[in-house]
Amino acid sequence: MYEEIFPSRLAELRNQKAVSARDMSLSIGQNPGYINNIETGKALPSMASFFFICDFLGITPQEFFDIDKKDPEEIRAITDNLKKLDKKQLQNIASIVEGLVK
The missing domain is CATH 1.20.5 (Single alpha-helices involved in coiled-coils or other helix-helix interfaces)
Structure with missing residues (x-):
C-alpha cells in the first residue's frame, strides 16, 4: 500500500514547495536522481532518508501519510x-x- 501512495504523495508535497526533484535530492545529500527514482516507483527511501525528506518538506511523518491534508x-x-x-x-x-x- 505505501509503495503505491509514497511516490505520488512525495511529488505532491515537493511541488507545493516549488522545488525540483534534482534540487531536493541534492538538498538532502543524495545523488541528483534520487527523488526522481522514488517518485517514479523505482526506489523507496531508507527510514533515515524518509526523515530527511520530511524535515526538508517541513512536515512530520504522520503528516506525510495523511493524504487528506493537501x-x-x-x-x-x-x-x-x-x-x-x-x-x-x-x-x-x-x-x-x-x-x-x-
Whole structure:
C-alpha cells in the first residue's frame, strides 16, 4: 500500500514547495536522481532518508501519510495558532469555517 501512495504523495508535497526533484535530492545529500527514482516507483527511501525528506518538506511523518491534508504545513500553523485562542474566539472561527465550507 505505501509503495503505491509514497511516490505520488512525495511529488505532491515537493511541488507545493516549488522545488525540483534534482534540487531536493541534492538538498538532502543524495545523488541528483534520487527523488526522481522514488517518485517514479523505482526506489523507496531508507527510514533515515524518509526523515530527511520530511524535515526538508517541513512536515512530520504522520503528516506525510495523511493524504487528506493537501497543505500539511499550513494546517499545522493554523492549528498551532488556534490553540492560543479562548473559547469565544474559537466559536467565532468555527462559524467562519462553517460558512467557508458550505
